[in-house]
Amino acid sequence: MNCTIALGRQAVPLERKAAEMFADRFRVRSGREANVCDEGEGEGEGEEAGGAQGECLIVVGTPASSGAIREAVANSELDLPSSLGTEGFVLRSRQIAARPASFM
Amino acid sequence: MLYGLGKLLRQIRFLDGRCDLPELQLTSRPDKAMRGIYFAAHFGNWYCLTPLSEIAAYLEELALWGVNDLMTWFDLSNYSDLQNGQSMLDRIEWIMQYAGQVGMRTTRVSVSNEGFSGQVGLGRPMLARNAFNDTDYHPLRAVDRAFGGMDTDICPSQPDGRKLVLHNKERYFSQLQHVGSVVFWPYDPGGCNCERCLPWPGTFMSLNRELAERIGRLHPHARFHVSAWWFEAHREGEDDAFFTQLEKDSKLSASWFDCIFVGHAEAARWKDAGRTVPKRHPLVLFSEISMFDAIPWGGKGANPALHKFMDELDRLGDYIDGAMCYSEGIYEDLNKVAIAQKLWDERVNPGDIAAEYSNYYFGADCAEQASWYVCKLEELVSDPSIGSMTAHELEQQAGEVERSMKEWARSDWRWQLLRLRAAMQARIDTLKSLGEHPALLSDRREVVYKEFEVLYDDLQFRLYRHHPKDSLQPWIYAPASQAISAFVGKTDLVNLTSRK
Numbered sequence: 001m002n003c004t005i006a007l008g009r010q011a012v013p014l015e016r017k018a019a020e021m022f023a024d025r026f027r028v029r030s031g032r033e034a035n036v037c038d039e040g041e042g043e044g045e046g047e048e049a050g051g052a053q054g055e056c057l058i059v060v061g062t063p064a065s066s067g068a069i070r071e072a073v074a075n076s077e078l079d080l081p082s083s084l085g086t087e088g089f090v091l092r093s094r095q096i097a098a099r100p101a102s103f104m
Numbered sequence: 105m106l107y108g109l110g111k112l113l114r115q116i117r118f119l120d121g122r123c124d125l126p127e128l129q130l131t132s133r134p135d136k137a138m139r140g141i142y143f144a145a146h147f148g149n150w151y152c153l154t155p156l157s158e159i160a161a162y163l164e165e166l167a168l169w170g171v172n173d174l175m176t177w178f179d180l181s182n183y184s185d186l187q188n189g190q191s192m193l194d195r196i197e198w199i200m201q202y203a204g205q206v207g208m209r210t211t212r213v214s215v216s217n218e219g220f221s222g223q224v225g226l227g228r229p230m231l232a233r234n235a236f237n238d239t240d241y242h243p244l245r246a247v248d249r250a251f252g253g254m255d256t257d258i259c260p261s262q263p264d265g266r267k268l269v270l271h272n273k274e275r276y277f278s279q280l281q282h283v284g285s286v287v288f289w290p291y292d293p294g295g296c297n298c299e300r301c302l303p304w305p306g307t308f309m310s311l312n313r314e315l316a317e318r319i320g321r322l323h324p325h326a327r328f329h330v331s332a333w334w335f336e337a338h339r340e341g342e343d344d345a346f347f348t349q350l351e352k353d354s355k356l357s358a359s360w361f362d363c364i365f366v367g368h369a370e371a372a373r374w375k376d377a378g379r380t381v382p383k384r385h386p387l388v389l390f391s392e393i394s395m396f397d398a399i400p401w402g403g404k405g406a407n408p409a410l411h412k413f414m415d416e417l418d419r420l421g422d423y424i425d426g427a428m429c430y431s432e433g434i435y436e437d438l439n440k441v442a443i444a445q446k447l448w449d450e451r452v453n454p455g456d457i458a459a460e461y462s463n464y465y466f467g468a469d470c471a472e473q474a475s476w477y478v479c480k481l482e483e484l485v486s487d488p489s490i491g492s493m494t495a496h497e498l499e500q501q502a503g504e505v506e507r508s509m510k511e512w513a514r515s516d517w518r519w520q521l522l523r524l525r526a527a528m529q530a531r532i533d534t535l536k537s538l539g540e541h542p543a544l545l546s547d548r549r550e551v552v553y554k555e556f557e558v559l560y561d562d563l564q565f566r567l568y569r570h571h572p573k574d575s576l577q578p579w580i581y582a583p584a585s586q587a588i589s590a591f592v593g594k595t596d597l598v599n600l601t602s603r604k
Binding site for chain 2: 026083089
């Protein structure tokens with residue numbers, strides 16, 4: 001299972017750093033590829049996020065930084081500011097077309 | 105964000121040829137606001153000597169476990185001036201800027217009345233009342249600390265002493281760039297027990313307010329905290345004096361400081377006594393996770409004590425709003441992780457933490473075995489007499505676990521420290537039992553000692569990066585022959601109160 005980590009177009013430096021840290025550790029432990037890309041680089045927004053090169057797609061960001069996250073939050077019943085505070089997170093993973101995927 | 109990605113990484117099961125990612129529906133926020141680590145970079149320990157690239161990797165790991173604040177201290181007493189300490193100053197600055205890159209806040213310890221070496225003293229511990237007055241008296245030197253003070257500490261109740269303290273702090277803080285918070289520290293080192301300074305909490309808080317004003321001019325966005333570490337430990341009435349200061353502060357519409365750092369002793373004593381700390385001053389536990397199990401600290405390898413620290417946090421509950429762990433190195437990594445997890449989610453238990461740690465660092469192939477080993481090792485560290493396995497048996501189990509590990513896990517220092525702990529204890533136990541029959545088996549003793557020496561030197565030189573020539577203190581490094589003597593109970597390697 002290779003891995004693609006997609007960042008929003010407005011990703012802040014900490015999001016990019018976190019994605020790179022994830023990719024580094026994924027590579028070591030799996031012996032597979034892990035790449036960080038920006039939204040729009042070979043993949044669209046939304047849950048299908050089609051076109052990504054990896055078998056595992058991880059979308060990382062906040063509603064402010066990522067269209068995919070905005071869309072996912074809009075389609076959920078999450079009240080982010082009250083449920084997460086400044087440090088909290090939402091983690092979802094599911095199979096999409098026989099491909100495991102996650103978003104944060 | 106970082107903790108969330110770390111959580112995701114730790115949920116993946118990295119197996120031979122595949123990675124299993126479970127379906128997750130997790131929404132999470134931390135229970136406690138401050139989840140910090142204090143890198144005690146001194147005496148030539150791991151934080152002083154390890155390449156910065158490794159420190160960076162370590163900071164990243166801690167961030168992935170939810171650590172959100174890094175605290176450091178530049179110990180003025182080690183240097184005659186800032187230029188003389190430039191190398192350490194630069195190192196700490198680099199570490200702090202990298203902590204910022206991985207999302208951590210940065211906190212500076214500032215011992216309120218500390219001085220440079222050579223100003224009022226030479227940087228010697230004050231292990232007696234008015235130590236060194238007979239040989240090199242200085243009128244501005246802080247007086248009468250029987251434990252925990254340095255001869256470089258300055259009396260702030262004397263006008264010239266106060267000027268010197270303020271001048272030192274302005275010089276030091278003018279050199280810094282990454283100042284998120286400053287926490288003023290009262291003791292160990294610090295303090296002055298002259299008649300004008302007593303009670304010390306009163307003098308300390310008045311000095312701190314003045315220091316905060318000066319430092320605030322240099323770093324307008326800095327937050328300020330105060331520490332109550334060791335209040336009442338050596339002098340009665342200090343708790344009352346400190347709470348009198350808090351009452352005065354409560355009358356102000358806005359306070360100049362935020363959090364109060366306390367040791368477990370202070371927090372438990374205050375809680376038991378029903379003392380109420382104003383809500384605008386959250387309590388942060390200064391949690392000691394390093395200085396137990398062995399001297400030299402970490403000298404037997406990892407010292408997992410998850411239950412001990414879970415219990416401490418459970419006991420304090422909502423009385424505290426976070427913790428800053430005192431760390432002397434990497435050998436207490438599991439304790440750091442355990443506290444960070446408990447602060448994020450108070451419902452977590454030691455077994456959950458050991459399992460998550462093992463899956464992530466040692467791989468899914470052996471996570472269950474490794475987690476079991478960690479729990480058994482914890483029994484050995486906390487009290488070998490009640491543990492269900494001997495060190496020899498545990499050493500064998502470590503070998504079994506290792507056989508099913510991938511190379512990336514086997515070569516990880518975390519596993520090596522855990523494995524070494526049982527292997528060293530096994531040799532210590534053997535040498536102890538052979539020592540009870542000195543006339544017998546001297547050849548056997550020599551063989552076991554050599555095995556111990558190899559393990560010990562591997563720990564000290566390869567994993568801890570210690571350099572025997574860097575004038576390390578015995579609580580950081582001692583040669584194997586001295587260490588084993590202490591471990592089997594023949595000598596007291598560091599008797600900090602022997603010069604009273």
